[in-house]
Amino acid sequence: MEKFIKPNSSKGLQKLLGDIAYTLEQAAIVSITDPRGTIQYANEKFEKLSKYPLKELIGANQRIVNSDYHDASFFKEMWATIGSGKTWRGDIRNQAKDGSYYWVDTTIVPFLNDKGKPKPYQYVSIRYDITARKLMEEEIRKNAELYEIITTNASDFIAIIDRDGKFQYLSPSFENLLGYSLDSLYSDTLYSILYKKDRQKVERKIAQFKGFHRKAIGLEYSMLDVKGGLHVMEAKLNEVRGSIDYEDQLLVVMHDVTERVKSEEKIKHLVYNDQLTSLMNRNSFREQLALAFERAKTRKQVFALVHINIDRLRYANDLLGHEAGDYLLSMVGERLKKKTGPESLLARIAGDEFAFIVTGLSDETEIYNYAEEIRLYLEQPIQVGQQTYSLSISCGISMYPEHANQPSELVTKATLALGKVKTRGGSDSEMYEHGTSKMSLERILLENEMRKSIQQQHFYLEYQPKVFLGTGELTGVEVLVRWNHPDLGVIPPMKFIPLAEETKIIVSLGEWILREVCKQAAAEIEAGEFCKFAVNVSTVQMKEEGFADSVLSILEEFQVPANMLELELTESSFMDTEGMKESIQKLRSIGITVAIDDFGTGYSTFSYIKELPADTLKIDMAFVRDILENENSQAIVKAIVTLADTAGLNVVAEGIELNEQAKMLYNLGCREGQGYYFGRPTTLLEAKKANYNSSEINKKM
Structure with a gap:
């Protein structure tokens, strides 16, 4: 005080102390408690922030604003400090009367008596409302934690690489995906973990960012994990902008689409293949038949379409059960594969119907005999559990160019020939004859x-x-x-x-x-x-x-x-x-x-x-x-x-x-x-x- 007032000037000292007290009243939350923590004085800021009226604060223990946020050891250390005559500083979360919480930057100054061993006779607390700052700090902490969670567990994988492909930043999710430590990846390049056949493609794409071509581009490639497994990644490549630290570097945002690619392949298989026999289905066979038709037309070749039907298959299902019926169908597929060869165009085109193409034969009799040979082979007994079962098989045959000039017409003619066999009771083969379509019209009429x-x-x-x-x-x-x-x-x-x-x-x-x-x-x-x-x-x-x-x-x-x-x-x-x-x-x-x-x-x-x-x-x-x-x-x-x-x-x-x-x-x-x-x-x-x-x-x- 001597720096601000003249010696023996009590009036000046009193004025100075008054000014300081006024300033504190306006700027800070001030309270005075006795050694037991009972509030002796509280200013208006304390009243306003705690939402307790002064009459409830005065005479109450300081614990009236305790929020139970801090544990017992926190307050034990505080009381030990001020009880020994030392000033204590810290941040405290209190609870207002309405249940809301607020944070205060707190300084507690003990005042000691002059008698005997000095002991505090009162404590003056000066507090500043830091609730907004604490909320901001909490938001930052949560955001940082959230970023850590997202980057570690997100399905997106984020990397920053330089123009040579060297990693400058990697999200923690890479470690979970690939099994490599991040430290080992930082010492390597993107190209080192790419599947060999994709490296050149990715290098070429990255090179496109040189010069004036700076638009974001998408690409798909496969990465190798630590065990050699492949992960198909869908990536977006862009230039880092607005950053001094990563200037002229590339941001690569990747997404693991391995399961999607597998699903697409499975769906494609389902679309074009029969699941029971693993043969082509109707859709795939139709496409392949059209291609075979064009080849035969270009090369001026003869080929035939054989349409097969299992007669009365439902009786087998009735007798043996549907599982056995499925087994019979699969055996028909296996026998057809065995007789027609691995390169043949062979399909299951409906529940009890199959079709295949005959090439390499040009004579109508040869083609008929070949189809009949296969039909008889299919009718040989099949062992189903403890019993044998013999199928009845019908075949309809049509030939290009003798019977049709379009794939759909070839199919129709083979189906008509098959229908003719069915009207006779089945278990036979029939080559299409001109006029069979008239018989089909008769059936519709009937x-x-x-x-x-x-x-x-x-x-x-x-x-x-x-x-x-x-x-x-x-x-x-x-x-x-x-x-x-x-x-x-x-x-x-x-x-x-x-x-x-x-x-x-x-x-x-x-x-x-x-x-x-x-x-x-x-x-x-x-x-x-x-x-x-x-x-x-x-x-x-x-x-x-x-x-x-x-x-x-x-x-x-x-x-x-x-x-x-x-x-x-x-x-x-x-x-x-x-x-x-x-x-x-x-x-x-x-x-x-x-x-x-x-x-x-x-x-x-x-x-x-x-x-x-x-x-x-x-x-x-x-x-x-x-x-x-x-x-x-x-x-x-x-x-x-x-x-x-x-x-x-x-x-x-x-x-x-x-x-x-x-x-x-x-x-x-x-x-x-x-x-x-x-x-x-x-x-x-x-x-x-x-x-x-x-x-x-x-x-x-």
């Missing part, structure tokens, strides 16, 4: 007319009698659908039934048949008669959701008892999904009987008979036709009858045409039969007249 004929009542029913072989008594009739078109005439079932199943017209046709049968059954009841009607049901119908409920609904509509109806199903219906078996059981549970039609030619083994949810087995006419001279047929019929008796199933023999056949079947244990011997399909009235007594049968035998 389909359209079939749909209309259901509505216009062009279908009608015939009935074939079934008799008990021991007495000749009529046991029922089998219902057979016929089609008499007003313009096309009578169309045989073997021509329209497969088409109806393929197009699902069989669903609506089958419903019409069932309604007509129930209508006839209701008439029988009204006339006091009883006749059991056996109705053929396609697997296609059985697969329709709600089929069983539909049958029950029609029976209820016409008030027909369930025991007047029998449904004849193919063996494949019993080998299908659990849902179909449940439908069959549901129908049987109300009294409808179920027969397995054409038994012995399908997929069941004799040992499986006991497990079938059926009431009757109908022995296929193939065994009846030669039963008089074929001992194998006799043995098979005897085995079926024996096992059926064991399982409690009835047996009906189909296709009986001779009394000798009827007699032998009866002697082998078969109790029911049907065929031309007892009556051809006719009206119900005529069918019911086929009632032979046992003596008449024996006479005819």
Whole structure:
């Protein structure tokens, strides 16, 4: 003080102290506490910043503004300092009355007494609000931490290189990606970690930044990690601007697109390849066929297209399951690859369809024989688990330039030839013949007319009698659908039934048949008669959701008892999904009987008979036709009858045409039969007249 006032001038000292106090009041937060921390004085700035009124501050402990931010050791050190008479300086975070926080730069000065051992009798605290500075420091700290997190973990990789490719800066993420330490990379160049085939390309791009070409450019290259793995990088190269330290250097921002590139390659593979067989798919084959077409046209060569279809593959799926069906498809693919060679254009173009191109042969007969050889090879038995399965294969063949001048036309002609094979039942090869397209138009016409004929009542029913072989008594009739078109005439079932199943017209046709049968059954009841009607049901119908409920609904509509109806199903219906078996059981549970039609030619083994949810087995006419001279047929019929008796199933023999056949079947244990011997399909009235007594049968035998 002596520097500012004259000695013995108390008035000057008082004025000076007043000025200092006023200045502190205006500039700082001032408080005075006793040795225990009780506030004795607080200025307006303290009141304003803490949001406590002076009357609440005076007499309160300094802890009133404690925020619990600092731990106990912080305050212990502070009290130890000021308790020893030393001044303490530090930053403290306090809490205002409204719960908000504020930071103060704090200086605490202890005032000591003069008696004995000096001890503080009060503390004067001078504080400055540094909340804004602290928030800025916290923001900077967070940003720095965030930058560290981003650069370490971000998918982008940032580097600054000089014109020679030497690294000047690397984001920490490089270390995670490549496994190299950053220090080792700083001593190297970008080119040293590039995949060899990309180095020259990248060097050329970097050279473009010399002279006047300074626009950002994009490029893609592969980098090698410490283990030799490749990482495909998508990079943007630009010149560093606005920096003194990195002037005339290049900023490289990279993104690891390895997974994207792999996905693109996978998608490309999916687009152009069949996943089950690894053969080309339809899209890829179409492109390759167009190229082959152009080559043949330029070189004036002959080549052929072979279109293959697996006949009735769904039956294999029904019998063996879809996994086995997939295995059969893959085996067809493998066999085709083996027979056509590794360089052949071979594809799976649909679920059960394949196609390949034949080159090097020019003669139509040679090409046909080659395709037929492959077809027969594909039909050889395939081992599936514990059993073997033989596929039926159909082939359609077309030739360039004999049959077509465009790829699409070549495909159409091969498909038409294939369709011709299918109409014959499949399992054959066919070379396209001019005029086949007319046959395809006939098929389309037939389909359209079939749909209309259901509505216009062009279908009608015939009935074939079934008799008990021991007495000749009529046991029922089998219902057979016929089609008499007003313009096309009578169309045989073997021509329209497969088409109806393929197009699902069989669903609506089958419903019409069932309604007509129930209508006839209701008439029988009204006339006091009883006749059991056996109705053929396609697997296609059985697969329709709600089929069983539909049958029950029609029976209820016409008030027909369930025991007047029998449904004849193919063996494949019993080998299908659990849902179909449940439908069959549901129908049987109300009294409808179920027969397995054409038994012995399908997929069941004799040992499986006991497990079938059926009431009757109908022995296929193939065994009846030669039963008089074929001992194998006799043995098979005897085995079926024996096992059926064991399982409690009835047996009906189909296709009986001779009394000798009827007699032998009866002697082998078969109790029911049907065929031309007892009556051809006719009206119900005529069918019911086929009632032979046992003596008449024996006479005819």
